[in-house]
Amino acid sequence: xxxxxxxxxxxxxxxxxxxxxxxxxxxxxxxxxxxxxxxxxxxxxxxxxxxxxxxxxxxxxxxxxxxxxxxxxxxxxxxxxxxxxxxxxxxxxxxxxxxxxxxxxxxxxxxxxxxxxxxxxxxxxxxxxxxxxxxxxxxxxxxxxxxxxxxxxxxxxxxxxxxxxxxxxxxxxxxxxxxxxx
Numbered sequence: 001x002x003x004x005x006x007x008x009x010x011x012x013x014x015x016x017x018x019x020x021x022x023x024x025x026x027x028x029x030x031x032x033x034x035x036x037x038x039x040x041x042x043x044x045x046x047x048x049x050x051x052x053x054x055x056x057x058x059x060x061x062x063x064x065x066x067x068x069x070x071x072x073x074x075x076x077x078x079x080x081x082x083x084x085x086x087x088x089x090x091x092x093x094x095x096x097x098x099x100x101x102x103x104x105x106x107x108x109x110x111x112x113x114x115x116x117x118x119x120x121x122x123x124x125x126x127x128x129x130x131x132x133x134x135x136x137x138x139x140x141x142x143x144x145x146x147x148x149x150x151x152x153x154x155x156x157x158x159x160x161x162x163x164x165x166x167x168x169x170x171x172x173x174x175x176x177x178x179x180x181x182x
Contacts, residue, residue, distance in 0.1 A: 011042065011044060011047075011076075011077055011078040011079070012033055012036065012037040012040075012042050012044075012046045012047065012077065012078065012079045012080075012081075013033070013046065013047040013048070013049060013073055013074060013077040013079070013080045013081070014029040014030050014032070014033035014046055014047070014048050014049070014080075014081045014083065015029075015049045015051070015074055015080055015081070015082045015083065015095075015098075016029045016030075016048070016049065016050045016051060016052070016083050016084075017051050017082070017083065017084035017085075017091060017092045017094050017095025017096075017098065018051070018052060018083075018084065018085050018092060018094070019051070019052055019055055019092060019094045020052055021050070021052040021053065022052075023052070023085070024085075024117060024151070024154060025083050025084065025085050025117045026050055026052075026083075028083060028115065028117055028149060028154070028157065029048075029081055029083035029115060030046065030048060031157060031158075031161060032081050032083070032113075032115055032147070032161055032164075032165075033046040033048075033079075033081040034046050035158075035161050035162070035165055036079070036081060036113070036165055036168075036169065036172070037079075039165045039166075039169035039172075040079070040169050040172050040173050040176065041173070042078075042079075047073050047077070049070045049073055049074060051070075051094050051095065051098050052094075053066070054066060054067050054070060054098070055094055055097075058094070058097040058098055058101065059097060067098075067101070070098070071098075071101060071102060074102070074106075074107075075102065075106050075107065075110075077110055078110065078111065078176060078179075079110070079111045079112075079113070079172060079176070080107070080110055080111070080112045080113070080140070081112075081113050081115055082095070082112055082113065082114050082115065082131065082135060083115040083116070083117065084115075084116055084117070084131065085116070085117050085118070086116045086117065086118035086119070086123045086126055089123050089126050089130075090126050090130040090131075091116060091126070091130055091131045091134075096134070099134060099138065102138055104138075104139075105138065105139035106138055106139060107135065107138040107139045107140035108139035108140075109139075109141075109179045110139070110140045110141070110179075111140065111141050111142075111143060111172055111175045111176055111179065112135040112140035112141070112142050113142070113144065113146065113147070113168065113172070114127050114128075114131040114132050114135060114142065114146030114147070115127070115146060115147045115149065116131060116146065116147070116148055116149065117149050117151065117154075118148060118149070118150055118151065119150070119151050120150070121148070121150050123148070124148035124150075125148075126148070127145075127146035127147065127148045128145065128146055131146060132146055141175045141178075141179065143168075143171040143172060143174070143175040144167070144168040144171045144172065145168075147160075147164050
């Protein structure tokens, strides 16, 4: 039985819905969350919930401790970078199975940033049409456009993320300020 990969220590979480361990999506999500945390002034390490190790337990009717810990990390986060590869024009089923375990409105007060890694730019709308509405349905504030990252852009990932973070960080900070007032 594989142990869940969950690293703790902060209030920014990278939630990775790729079923493959050690995926490019994982690397992108971690880098995106870490650089975002710096842009919004969070000093603590980013927490990681890598669903590849939890896959077999997400559909089990019995509670599995690592799944419960992962759900808790996500619901207690201030900011979540929700990353998935794009399959058939949408996010991975593994991510959906995990998010379906959250109760209604579980992400109220959480700022979520959707991120999809895709092979073809023709799937770029999937981040806004499919993943964003799911996060909003769970109560998350999604103050910025998501990031649709084409695999061809991976060699220049730091540049792509810098542009994205420069654009989204002010809106994320504002959403966090608004959430703190509630």
